[in-house]
Amino acid sequence: MLKRKIDNYIQNYYKTTRNALLITGARQIGKTYSIRKFGKSFKSFVEINFIDNPEAIDVFKGAKNSTDILFRLSAMTTVPLIKGETLIFFDEVQKYPEIVTAIKFLVDEGSYRYILSGSLLGVELKDLRSEPVGYMGIKDMYPLDFEEFISCIGINDNVITALRDAWKDRTPVDEFIHSKIMELFRLYLIVGGMPAAVSKYIESNNLQEVMAIQQDIIRLYRRDITQYDPDDKLYIEEIFNLIPPELNAKNKRFILKKLNENAKFERYQNSFLWLKNAGVALPVYNVEEPKMPLLLARSRNLFKLFQNDVGLLAAQYAEGIQLRIIKGDKDINFGSIYENAVAQELVAHALEPYYYNNKKRGELDFIIELDGKVLPIEVKSGKDYDTHRALSNIMDCDEYELPEAVVFNNDNLRINGKIIYAPIYMVMFLEKNNVAPTHYKVDLTMLQ
The missing domain is CATH 3.40.50.300 (P-loop containing nucleotide triphosphate hydrolases)
Structure with missing residues (x-):
């Protein structure tokens, strides 16, 4: 259960x-x-x-x-x-x-x-x-997030509480615990959060059987496309099929010309919206400035398109990638899969993710509003996570006055100035808080 x-x-x-x-x-x-x-x-x-x-x-x-x-x-x-x-x-x-x-x-x-x-x-x-x-x-409702996943796998609530405390206190995690949770995170990249896939893994520990279920779900999504939108089904299916290769591209931004050399956003807009409204894809739009509210700076036709479940994404890449992910193979590019997991987690926690791109300052993987402030996020799957030109440019900019940023990576938690270097699994602790007042009454005594 x-x-x-x-x-x-x-x-x-x-x-x-x-x-x-x-x-x-x-x-x-x-x-x-x-x-x-x-x-x-x-x-x-x-x-x-x-x-x-x-x-x-x-x-x-x-x-x-x-x-x-x-x-x-x-x-x-x-x-x-x-x-x-x-x-x-x-x-x-x-x-x-x-x-x-x-x-x-x-x-x-x-x-x-x-x-x-x-x-x-x-x-x-x-x-x-x-x-x-x-x-x-x-x-x-969304697929299982990472906290739900490790809880179902059998991680004790006390361990999750200790991890949450480490995030809040900005302290490193016990090294043994850290290595085990990283191993589970790599497993999550493969199994994902679809309940049928998670249940099959718990029951059998057989990744081939998990992948068979994932392929069935992908086929189901494709049938939905043809059944529910007969007018635009060719566009929608083509966009859906392009999500994995586009995320694996250098800048991960969805390029309309991959659909058609003369493609215009207005022509395909309904198809993108269909995938979003069906819950199948997660669009992450570009913002021109890291200022509150981010929605006002959103670019309507510049976006990255993520899969609704990271396990489904991994299942669409070349066969054999699952074993290489589990082993932490340094020769493959985890970037798209890591970023998809982060996008999925943010959306599940009611946080609207954007990304930032500026010719002068560079590109940030994600940028969100959290506790009334803008939080830049970089996602690094390799060893060189200290190198982040765009993030450094943004944090050094007096105009924006950003209090802190997070670089999610494979190593333990540490802090360098205003940048928190946190293990990738700690994205599960980015959660939306209700900052609005619950009770407020205007004093009218002097006016009555």
Whole structure:
């Protein structure tokens, strides 16, 4: 049984509100598994899957109100509907998005609790006529991040706490622990965070079987492309196939001319957005200046495109790379795989990653907003991680006044001036904090 952070999120969500919850995310990331697990805490759990049970769509069509919907639901299931003690789960709602609109009335009726999920929701629900604001929360879900991965593999929570403390205190990790976590990080680069792949590894320790599952998921993604966007499927599939080689290129930036010598961003924009909205790819846009807010400095048509899961990326490279990664082979370029792991981790932690590129100062791998400040990030897979011209230029620039930067690499933690040299696995501790005030009241005594 895989331990996921979202399990606690779902439990806490339903303790504090009567609203429904919609879990969004790419295919095969474990949404249904976590919801079923939560469903066991109710006396009664009803699951309606609009793909496995397509006749359910016809049953619900034409329902006039919540009473009508619940009457039809009771006729579809043999599971008892117990007021106040039943969780109703609508799965694959992209096949029947009208049920999302209807959730408002079901929540208002108040007899049962509701949870929804589906794939390609960013694609299918973008034109939803009436999103039930105030009646439904939305939570994005991703593949297992590195902390979840090592926890599932068997690393004790006390070890993870010690690693977190080392990051907070800016102190080196015990060398034995450091070497073992680095070994697990290299394993994560191969297995990735897709639950089926992680479960297969835990069950068998067989990387060939893991890779077979990953190839099945990649084929599934390609089928989705042809099924859900018939008009632009050739563009989308071509872009999807170019992600691995483009990341392996020198500057890793996605070059439109690889698609077509005369390619214009406007022509392919919808295809890139499809991959992003489907959760299949992670675009990281260029910013022209490392200043808050980064969104205002974003360049719309300059970006890197990462895979949603680093294990899927590794599975698309040449056969035999898995064993070379595990051994830490110095003769192969880890750069694209390391960067993909970092991008994936940042996105999973609700941090919007950008990259910086300037002809005069150079290029930074990533740049994010953290705790109200701009944090530059460099990712180094080789030995020469002290050499970082662009990062040095940015940190020495008085105009930007950046307090610190991080260089993720293979060695233990150390600090040199404003630069933190941290082991690559410590990217798992970059997390978004809520810096907004929770309570604020204006003093009006002098005006009353």
